[in-house]
Amino acid sequence: MLSAxxxxxxxxxxxxxxxxxxxxxxxxxxGLLNLGHIAFFGIGAYASAxxxxxxxxxxxxxxxxxxxxxxxxxxxxKITAKLKGDYLALATLGFGFVVYAVMLNWTxxxxxxxxxxxxxxxxxxxxxxxxxxxxxxFASVIALFIVLIIYRIVHSRYGKLLEAVRDDAIGAQxxxxxxxxxxxxxxxISAFFAGIAGSLYAHYISxxxxxxxxxSDIIIIFTIVIVGGLASLRGSIIAAIIIIALPELLxxxxxxxxxxxPMRQMIYAVILIxxxxxxxxxxxxxxxxx
Amino acid sequence: xxxxxxxxxSFGGVEAIKGSNFIIEKNKITALIGPNGAGKTTLFDIIxxxxxxxxxxVLYEGEDITDKEPHIIANLGISRTFQQVRLFKNLTIxxxxxxxxxxxDMNLIKNIFRKxxxxxxxxxxxxxxxxxxxxxxxxxxxxxDLSFGQRKLLQIAMALQKPHKLLMLDEPxxxxxxxxxxxxxxxxxxxxxxxxxxLLIDHDIELVHRLADHVIALDAGIxxxxxxxxxxxxxxxxxEAYLGE
Numbered sequence: 001m002l003s004a005x006x007x008x009x010x011x012x013x014x015x016x017x018x019x020x021x022x023x024x025x026x027x028x029x030x031g032l033l034n035l036g037h038i039a040f041f042g043i044g045a046y047a048s049a050x051x052x053x054x055x056x057x058x059x060x061x062x063x064x065x066x067x068x069x070x071x072x073x074x075x076x077x078k079i080t081a082k083l084k085g086d087y088l089a090l091a092t093l094g095f096g097f098v099v100y101a102v103m104l105n106w107t108x109x110x111x112x113x114x115x116x117x118x119x120x121x122x123x124x125x126x127x128x129x130x131x132x133x134x135x136x137x138f139a140s141v142i143a144l145f146i147v148l149i150i151y152r153i154v155h156s157r158y159g160k161l162l163e164a165v166r167d168d169a170i171g172a173q174x175x176x177x178x179x180x181x182x183x184x185x186x187x188x189i190s191a192f193f194a195g196i197a198g199s200l201y202a203h204y205i206s207x208x209x210x211x212x213x214x215x216s217d218i219i220i221i222f223t224i225v226i227v228g229g230l231a232s233l234r235g236s237i238i239a240a241i242i243i244i245a246l247p248e249l250l251x252x253x254x255x256x257x258x259x260x261x262p263m264r265q266m267i268y269a270v271i272l273i274x275x276x277x278x279x280x281x282x283x284x285x286x287x288x289x290x
Numbered sequence: 291x292x293x294x295x296x297x298x299x300s301f302g303g304v305e306a307i308k309g310s311n312f313i314i315e316k317n318k319i320t321a322l323i324g325p326n327g328a329g330k331t332t333l334f335d336i337i338x339x340x341x342x343x344x345x346x347x348v349l350y351e352g353e354d355i356t357d358k359e360p361h362i363i364a365n366l367g368i369s370r371t372f373q374q375v376r377l378f379k380n381l382t383i384x385x386x387x388x389x390x391x392x393x394x395d396m397n398l399i400k401n402i403f404r405k406x407x408x409x410x411x412x413x414x415x416x417x418x419x420x421x422x423x424x425x426x427x428x429x430x431x432x433x434x435d436l437s438f439g440q441r442k443l444l445q446i447a448m449a450l451q452k453p454h455k456l457l458m459l460d461e462p463x464x465x466x467x468x469x470x471x472x473x474x475x476x477x478x479x480x481x482x483x484x485x486x487x488x489l490l491i492d493h494d495i496e497l498v499h500r501l502a503d504h505v506i507a508l509d510a511g512i513x514x515x516x517x518x519x520x521x522x523x524x525x526x527x528x529x530e531a532y533l534g535e
Contacts (some may be wrong), residue, residue, distance in 0.1 A: 018483075041519075050311065082414075152401075152402045153398070153401065156401035157388060157394075159395070160381060160385045160395070161389065161396065164378045164381065166380075167377075167379050168378055170372075170376055171372070171376030171377060171378065173340070174364055174372070175364060175390060175448070175452065176452070177361055177396065178361045182396070
């Protein structure tokens with residue numbers, strides 16, 4: 001029983017680690033303050049669930065979830081191309097609201113607040129994943145692959161260009177670098193992997209509804225990124241473990257179950273405030289929050 | 291090489307440039323002088339594509355570049371520095387010098403599979419650049435660890451390393467100590483010997499006198515005088531603009 005519970009927590013950690021690492025590409029490495037990342041997570045989850053419900057093989061649905069989220073990333077980046085800082089944050093927050101409203105109201109496609117139940121477990125070229133243990137292995141392999149790709153990107157010359165855009169976009173333009181192109185690509189990469197995380201989530205929980213992808217959840221992902229440190233993949237992974245696992249201790253304290261939710265939010269807020277006060281760069285961060 | 295035709299630019303209700311016309315000739319150093327607020331940096335920004343003019347055109351080697359994006363203009367061969375140094379504070383000197391080249395760094399897929407290690411030959415080239423410019427630091431040094439003067443030198447080194455036909459330097463010696471000022475001046479004199487085409491903004495009249503082949507004086511957004519340094523620097527209109535006499 002305890003091991004099933006621990007495996008469940010581990011799967012959630014893996015999914016949130018992918019979300020945090022992918023958000024770090026946009027926020028930490030490129031300096032795009034994207035508050036709509038949760039929308040890409042939702043788009044990936046819905047895309048994968050709807051496709052597999054319509055008999056599309058899981059492997060194709062998994063890829064499609066990333067591509068679909070990435071296309072929305074492209075759209076968001078194009079719309080917000082001239083914005084930066086607070087204005088970009090507000091615009092991306094608005095995007096998150098719009099996607100949430102679509103999930104809630106396009107009932108023919110998403111079943112609205114009723115959500116989509118009975119999302120089947122993945123079948124990878126004949127290997128049917130049924131147990132939580134095998135799902136953990138599957139999700140971890142995907143996460144490892146994603147982290148490896150993002151690691152290669154951010155440590156390449158291309159990654160240095162993303163950092164140049166973050167540090168001084170005008171300086172990068174003067175060197176002949178197309179910063180709009182870089183911002184759009186960064187947002188697409190970030191959205192792609194968030195979409196993959198969405199698919200992993202939908203097929204693990206087997207039920208999704210819009211409330212899972214409401215904007216309040218972006219606070220958890222942002223807390224992970226800030227605690228781990230901007231522009232640090234290692235930080236995002238370790239912070240995902242801390243931020244997801246720490247509130248679970250509440251389950252072992254004798255408090256009413258109705259209190260657990262609000263207390264969880266309080267823990268996130270306290271961790272965020274403590275980090276911002278005493279270690280603004282996060283655990284492994286290299287850059288300051290501007 | 292570069293022709294400015296009837297450029298006008300206003301910011302809000304303030305006219306920064308009121309219809310400027312001039313030509314930058316190839317293989318010469320042209321200095322753009324004028325008091326603060328004369329519109330020198332605005333003109334630089336218009337040429338480099340960072341600011342769109344309200345009227346007028348910028349022709350570069352006969353091509354209209356007025357509405358082109360800054361990165362396109364930079365890749366056409368117009369290399370520039372900024373009055374306030376624009377470097378990337380979290381990156382190293384080596385990262386900066388590598389970025390100057392058109393080395394396929396914009397290609398995402400190629401970069402995922404490329405070997406990370408910088409070739410030894412490249413590293414030696416970059417180290418030579420540091421030596422040539424008197425920057426006594428390693429390639430791994432972060433920009434935050436450089437003095438203002440070293441940053442200014444690195445910015446000039448980058449502008450020069452970038453393949454270019456026209457070099458635009460915005461107050462290259464402003465704010466640096468005497469030693470670095472002399473280093474930069476010597477460097478500019480070497481560039482003059484090599485017949486580089488340079489457009490230079492500077493307030494140091496003596497420096498302009500020593501370096502420039504041609505001087506254009508701006509005041510309140512219009513060209514008040516242009517010609518050889520001797521003539522322009524003695525022109526009553528220029529003296530009045532600078533000294534208020």
